[in-house]
Amino acid sequence: MKYFEANFDGLVGPTHNYAGLSVGNVASLSNAKDVSNPKSAAKQGLQKMKALHDMGLKQGVLAPQERPDMNALRRLGFTGSDANILQQAKQHAPQILRAVYSASSMWTANAATVSPSSDTADKKVHFTPANLTNKFHRSLEPETSGRILQAMFANDEHFAHHRHLPDNDHFGDEGAANHTRFCDDYGQGGIEMFVYGRYAFDHNKPAPVKYPARHTFEACTAVSRLHQLNESGVVYVQQNPEVIDQGVFHNDVIAVGNQNVLFYHEQAFLNTEEKLAELNRKYAAQNNKEMHFVKVASNQVSVEEAVKTYLFNTQLVDIGNNEMAIIAPMECKESASVSAYLEQLVSQNTPIKKVHFFDVKQSMRNGGGPACLRLRVALSEQELAATNQHVLMSDQLFATLNNWVDKHYRDELSENDLIDPSLVMESRTALDELTQILNLGSVYDFQR
Secondary structure (H helix, E strand, O other): OOOOEEEEOOOOOHHHHHHHHOOOOOHHHOHHHHHHOOHHHHHHHHHHHHHHHOOOOEEEEEEOOOOOOOHHHHOOOOOOOOOHHHHHHHHOOHHHHHHHHOOOHOOOHHHHEOOOOOOOOOOEEEEEEEEOOHHHHHOOOOOHHHHHHHHHHHOOOOEEOEEEEEEOHOOOOOOHHHEEEOOOOOOOEEEEEEEOOOOOOOOOOOOOOOOOOOEEHHHHHHHHOOOOOOOEEEEEEOHHHHHHOOOOOOHHHOOEEEEEEEEEOOOOOHHHHHHHHHHHHHHHHHHHHOOOEEOOOOOOHHHHHHHHHHOOOOOOEEEEOOOEEEEHHHHHHHHHHHHHHHHHOOOOOOOEEEEEOOHHHHHOOOOOEEEEOEEEEEEEEEHHOOOHHHEEOOOOHHHHHHHHHHHHOOOOEEHHHHHOOHHHHHHHHHHHHHHHHHHOOOOHHHHO
16 A cells, blocks of 8 residues: 655645734744735645645645634633724733734644554554644644544544644643654654653753743643554654754754654754664664764754754654655845755755755745644555645636635735734635635635
8 A cells, every 4th residue: 555745735825924923033023013915825825835845745725714713802801892892902912812823824834743543552643733822823723633634544444533732731732733753655654753842841851041932841741641652653852942042933943854854953953863873773673773863063054044944843844765855944045054954965865865945025024934724644645645635736716715715715804904803704714614615614714
């Protein structure tokens, strides 16, 4: 039986805007309150999805959240019509108004953690939506993320869905942005690497001081238990607190892996040699071969430049013949040091042989690169056939979604537009139509 790694990219929502909501995310804060381009953002994302589909990769679409989240505003005490609520929030709590409009679900690396059937005791693919407790605007996502994932992977014979972890900072879970799986082949048992920023119950352990560590060790171990993973196939690694304080808010901003390759910055982790030795030992025990560790030194690319260009927030994809390609944002090509490094990298003795650059500037300006935009799901032929076929990219779906964007999305969105009640109806109309295109059923609150 064949196995594949499918990428499910987040479709940028109609209310894509620059609100500067993510403390610790340098790009998000530096572009706060700029005018955004929702239509352009959605089309850039679709173009990347179609390009990967055309490269022969399995590519899917993950629907956005309902925004603005009017139910959240009502829970916070705002009353009356939608128009009245928006006006009240703008007057009394503008930061909350910006938060409930956030289109941050576009970064589906934060949607969930996924363990394939070859790793789990019951031989099902397991999904746990991330609770994203560290940021209010993202903490609104997990219930709807869970519904969307259940509508995409609806066959109980093949898929197991868990509720997100408790809504508490002790179990802060940022999903697959802090999770990487290593394997020889997607159908073989792998080693799942969980990366965390701090210990929730032990304040004597290392932790950042400037920016928050969003993901806890306790969340990692809880997801591992839920997914029925064997200890021999799991490695827990702490992120270097110093790089978190330099704007590395998730591990996928400083490291990326695929199959037998870990591409990482030398400052990415604590106890690096010890942890990579454990990872290599467990990988070798399962696959009778060693991993490729591709280390980028600070004198080659600084942490600051890595964050600016998102060198590591790239996708590392299998292109056949035991070779891989990096899917990178244009910012990597425009940086002298990063461009020079990548040119050198593809000639070295590693599986990474090609680099493809994509324009995802609308996402980049809000703090998310190509890796943020996708959730990886390793699937067998049977599991892929059991997946909702309407969410899988094709020439027809690409054309349909582009027409849908043209029909429903605004060219520009400014902060003043957030009090426009017609934007609420525009968004709901668009999402109602999208659930029909993708055959998702009633996943949004306004439909239930």
